[in-house]
Amino acid sequence: MTAPLVSIVMPVFDDVTTIALALESALAQTLDDVEIICVDDASTDGTDAVIERFVARDDRVRLIRHEKNASAFQARRTGVLAARAEHLLFLDGDDELVPSAAQTALGLATSADADLVGFGVTIVEGDGRTGNAYERRLQPIHDELRGDDVLRGLFPIDKPAQGQLWRYLFRTSILRSAYAMLPEDLELPRINDLPLMFLVAGLAMSYVSMGDKLYRYHFGRGGSGHRVDSIERAEFYASAIRSIDSIRGAVDDLATAHTEAELLRASYESTRSSIIGYVCFQLVERSDADVLDMALAHLMSLAPAEDIIRAAARFYPVTLKTLKFHMPRPLLGTRPVRNVLLATSNLRTGGVSAVLTSQARYLTDAGYHVTVVARSAGSEPHAVPAGVDLVELTSRDLLGRLAEWRSICRDHDIDVVIDHQVLYTQYWPEFALAARAEGALTIGWIHNFVARPVLDGTDRLELIEACSKTLAHITVLSPLDAAYFRLRGIEHVSFAPNPPSPLLLDSLSHAPEKQAPGEKIRLVWWGRLEQRTKQVYELIEVGAQLRAQGASFSITVIGPDWDDVTARKFNARARQRGVADAVVAIGPLRGARLEAEIDAADAFVTTSLIEGYQLTIAEAQARGLPVFMYELPWLTLVQDNDGIVSVPQGDASGLARQIVRSTGTRETYLELSSASIANARRVLDRDYTRLYVDVLNGTPAHELSPSPTMDDARILLGLFSFYAARSHSGSSARPSAAPAELGIRLWSWAAPLGRQALQKLPGLRPLAHRAKGWLRAR
Structure with missing residues (x-):
């Protein structure tokens, strides 16, 4: 018997409703000299009976039965080994070939002497529509590939892998060589075609393609496109990872004789990562709510968490918004830390930026290379410490910013990210996972009291708790903050006071000796003019209460305008309250002018509603000023601090009384002033370099993570x-x-x-x- 020109191999299982249409399309080929090999993988619905009728009708149709179900991978193997033609097409039992498929593909294979011929496909959705995005992705890209470029072109590194066998006409001998590299009893229930296709691409030496759409794929008829409504279906989807893992040994064997062994291995790892990402995407997007936890837990039993995160970030970053609630916590201290990234909104003077730049200096002095990444534009170049790199994100959409983040972590070889924005942005978990995809772990640094989101009416605290495991460590500013997280069952937390500012360091080097106030009490406040948390208008109320008590006083308010308060608005309100002659906002001052204004004062007064670590308290005390304030009991600066006098929040009258009483006698005032200087010096007693090094290595001192009381x-x-x-x-x-x-x-x-x-x-x-x-x- 003369051998056919093309073998059409059909792996079938329980396709009774569609097999006739598939067979009709195979028999309708314009190339008569074909054979159709149906391998029934132990169907139970009568599929084999339908095929038998076609066998009786046309001797080009052959039926081979499996005694037990062994997966489409084995059914194709059976068909490939039984094929008599030099070239072969695959056809699934629920799809169709266009009439010219065999003739057109074979003609190109013969004229180009190609091992592989690629052609276009049509994706038919359940409602009959075609032309969707999936269809567009499946069309051939390369006209011709030779040698190692076949693998490079069909499985490009860092691109989602596509390995559908029904998109190609094969030289049969290449398929047999690929199958020979794999165990004879290997069964692959999910993504059973891509592993074979990868080996074929590694073996093939020539590829050509055409744009003609020769195959009609019916989306959703098989195992694709269904909801994950049970753990069994989740396990089925996730078994794709076992499929790609099954060929690792074959890839290693092929690499020993391959002209581009490193390309082969890199392409395989990229393909494996793509499959993991694809499975993750399917589970996230298709799982019912009551199945998702179990589905992702099963996924993590098949691949390490790091592989899943890397795959998701590289190929399906949209899944990070869900994965952030499910990933296990990474551990610091598993590898040396050399390069550190400090993340902020933008780098300026004062506030969080001042803390960050000071932190950068300590880390640089400790031998780390530091990169500061600003998520927004507008950083001030003069604020960047010497030896520190500054990078600003430029993308506007989240996925673009995450891609930039990964690139920065990769290009700068970042080991640890310290994110100073976890209290201020909702997308920090996605950034933490994107960094982890490049091998960098993230420490979340919280710059305000833990109840700040409650005051603001946001869900930031809920987010931190729900996504705490995306962080290798959480650093807060007080023992009470740490106690909160520990009471919530989050153990990887410690506190770390903010480092001293340049003003504090300079002040303690030559702290002035204060004299008791004269007839007039001169008070000072500095910071940003902000009402929501700093309550600067309360300073006007304190002034009104001082006047009501007959005190002679002045309150000088120093600082830049902010979102809701300007110096002009402040002074207008002081006029309305009748204290404009004594309570005055004068705008921002820096350097010597600020120091002169501070030194001209007798005391520092502050009415903040909430703070994380109010460094102006230490700065004031370093220059000998007693501090009068509303209670902020968590602040480490105020604990055991005899230079501070506090009253309950909102008690402006009580604060005014304490100011008058404490400055009214020379002895009391000088005791407060002396205690202020002594307590400011305590800020410098801490070894901040050691503190940061310990946090980076995952070994914060035990006393910095106390048990709640x-x-x-x-x-x-x-x-x-x-x-x-x-x-x-x-x-x-x-x-x-x-x-x-x-x-x-x-x-x-x-x-x-x-x-x-x-x-x-x-x-x-x-x-x-x-x-x-x-x-x-x-």
């Missing part, structure tokens, strides 16, 4: 209730109770903290009950 939980519950009420009121320091619906919502948000605290410290139950009453959540 009964007092911690009591204070936290009280503060959270206060800030929740303050968030609703917007202005009053002692607002009336929030409406019931708001109180219930806030309580439902804070209740997990209460439950954690009560489990460890049951004595807090009466306080928790009162807090629930304050919010009208009972």
Whole structure:
């Protein structure tokens, strides 16, 4: 019998509703000299009976039966080994070939003497539509490839891998060589074609293509496009990773004789990563809510978390928005740290930027190479410390910014990222995963008291808790912040006070000796003119209370205009309150002019509602100024600090009384001044270089991560209730109770903290009950 020119191999399983149409398309080929080999993989629905009718009708159709189901991978092997033609097409039992497929593809293969011929395909959706994005991605890209370029072109590194066998006409001998490299009993239930296609691309020496669409693929008829509504279906989707893993040994064997062994290995690793990313994408996008946790847990049993994150970031970064809730925490200290990235919004003077630049100096002095990355434009070049690189992100969309982030981490060989924005941006978890994809771990640095999101009415704290495992470590500014996270079951946290500012360092080198105030009390405040948290208008109220008590005083307010307050607005309000002659905002000052204004004052007064680490307190004390303030009990600067006098939040009258009383006698004032200088010096006692090195290595000192106490939980519950009420009121320091619906919502948000605290410290139950009453959540 003369051998056919083209063998059409059809692996089938339970295709009774579609097999006839597929066979009709094979028999309708304009090239008569074909054979059609149907390999029935132990169907149970009568598929074989349909094929038998075609066998009886046309002797070009052959039926080979498997006694047990062995996957389409084995069914194709059976068909390839049984094929008699030198060239071969694959046809699935639920798809179709166009009539000219065999003749057109064979003609090109013969004229070009090619091992592989690529052709176009049509993707038919369930409603009959064609031309979707998937179809566009499957069309041939290269007209011709030779030698190693076949692999390079068909499986490009860092591009999603496509390995559908039905897109090609093959030289049959290449397929047999590829199958010979794999175990005879290998079964691949999911993505069973790509592993074989990869080996074929590694073996083939020539490829040509045409744009003609010769194959009609019916999307959703087989195992693709379905919801993941059970763990069994999730396991089926995820088994694709076992499929690509199954050929690693064959790839290693092929590499020993391959002219481009490194290309082969790199292409395989990229393909494997692409498959992991694709599986992850499918599970994330298609899983029902009650299946997703189990599905991702199963995924992580098949591939290391690092591989999953890397694959997702490289090929399907949109999945990071879901993966951030599911990834296990990475561990610091597993490799040496040499290059550190400090992340911020933009680099300027003051605020978080001042902390970051100081941190950069300490790290640079410790021998690390530091790169500062600003997520927004507008950084001030003079703010960049010597020896530090500054990079600004330029992309506007999130996926573009994540790609930039990965590139920066890769190009600068970053080992650890310290992200100073975790309290201020919602996308930090995606950035942490993108960095991890390039081997860099992220430390989250929180720059305000942990209740700040409660005051702001945002979900930032919930996000930090829900995504805490994307961070290798969380650094906060006080023991009370650390206690909060520990009460919430988050253990990888420690506190680290902010480093001293240049003003503080300079001041302590020649701290002035203060004299007791004369008849007039001169008070000073500096910072940014901001009302929401710094409550600068409260300084006007303190002035009004000082006047009411008959004091002779002045309050000089120094700092730049901010979002909601300008010096002009401040002074206008002072006029309305009748204290414009004594309470004056003069705008920003720097350097010697700022120091002169501070030294001309007798005391520092501050009315902040919330702060993370108010460095101006230490700066004032370093120049001998007593500090008068509203209570901020978590601040490490105020603890055991005899140079500070504080009153409850909003008690302007009480603060005015304390100012008059404490500055009224020489002895009391000088005691406060002396205590201020002594406490400012404590800020310098800490070895900040050692502190940062320990954090980078995952070994913070034990005393910086204390276990929570009964007092911690009591204070936290009280503060959270206060800030929740303050968030609703917007202005009053002692607002009336929030409406019931708001109180219930806030309580439902804070209740997990209460439950954690009560489990460890049951004595807090009466306080928790009162807090629930304050919010009208009972």
